[in-house]
Amino acid sequence: MHKPKILAVLLVTLMLLAAGCAGRTPDTGQVPDTSGKGQKPPAQSQPVSPVEPGEEKGPAGLVAATVTRVVDGDTLVVRLKDRKSETVRLIGVNTPESTREVEPYGKEASAYTRSRLDGRRIWLERDVQERDHYGRILAYVWLEPPGGVNPAEDVIRSRMFNAELLLKGYAQVMTVPPNVKYADLFVQLQREAREKKRGLWGLEVKDREPYYIGNARSRKFHRPDCEYGRQTAPGNRVRFATREEALDAGYEPCNACKP
Template sequence: MSRKKIIHSIIAILVCGFLFWIASVSHASDGPYLEVKFVYDGDTILLSNGEKVRYLGIDSPEIDHEGGKSDPLAWEARRANLEILKKHRVRLEFDIEKKDHYGRLLAHVFMDDGRLVSEVMMLKGYAHVLRIKPNVKYWDRLLAAQRKTMKERVGIWGLKVKEEPAGYIGNVSSYVFHRKDCRFGKQTSVKNSKLFKKRNDAFFEGFSPCRRCKP
């Protein structure tokens, strides 16, 4: 091989390496660091650029902003989110789908100290995992955090909940679990069904409660 061809080959390798590095960096950080303008609850924020962002991978207790009944520890979850984000800017890392049907951005939100906000919320016991395909990049990491917090009975895991004597039915396709008398649970095929005796058995496996029957 001539010297000229060797030089061209080296340049090509360097260019490819540089392009690969650029691609990896852009995937890890899909935008600049931004200020948080407002915190709605434990899993939704408003950024300084006007974008409303829903954290991927978790679900925190719901706040009824219309003055109705909020879920237990909902306001505590909002305060925890506020405290976590205090004095921090954030960046967004997108997964596969970038928006939900409400028009909110769906993102993994990282603070300027490198921490994943949803994971911190999980470790404080103010959220449970929410697996919605195809945005499942950090699901295993978040589930590990949830299992740790469940064992410590922190936050929502310390609440006393009345169990259903009949147990629960989980859908391994949607990763949602239901009361056995829930019409959505009854529609689950035998192939996709998984039975649980207790709520925490379902949570430990990464299932989320049905929003209709609220098991």
């Protein structure tokens, strides 16, 4: 009865070894993730990776793309090198609505982006978050590569389309942390456009309020009687004397009360 016992022990040992090997991937020694069947974790938890497989790496980690369709002033459909189609939302700016709802200057902003970008070769620079909740790529759109990771201000002004939209008054600043690489400059560009009454800043401002309420958390500002403004927690409340003061602080007008 000794031999079968030894054989059984050997068999069990071999099985355990086999199981141990199968449980690890050969290259990394890491236990494979079976929970998500190979799916990527949510974008927020991923480190910044400027280039995905199949994308063409441009200068300074930028991704080259060709614009195949302009959805509206701040949203594009592009084709990457592997012919993959992706929707891109420009970071840090917001153009007036021109699709579901038409806001003043929305059609103009959309037409301008189409005239500048449709069919054009562009380079995408990403910030901290790769995609938004809709799965769109978040990017700064370069018309020409900036030639470095921290480009000079004049380079940004002349080559980055997000900056161009602000300078010409086709867009307002919309700062969504943590994607804030150029946020301070964007506020400055918006201020210049406003002072020169360019684009949407030339529209007449009606119904001015004696003061406005800002929400330091959402970075939006409201009319005093807006219910969303009134819901602002006391600790996040910021009072502005004028809408210009709120805009220069980088706050975005509320979509509901449109201050």
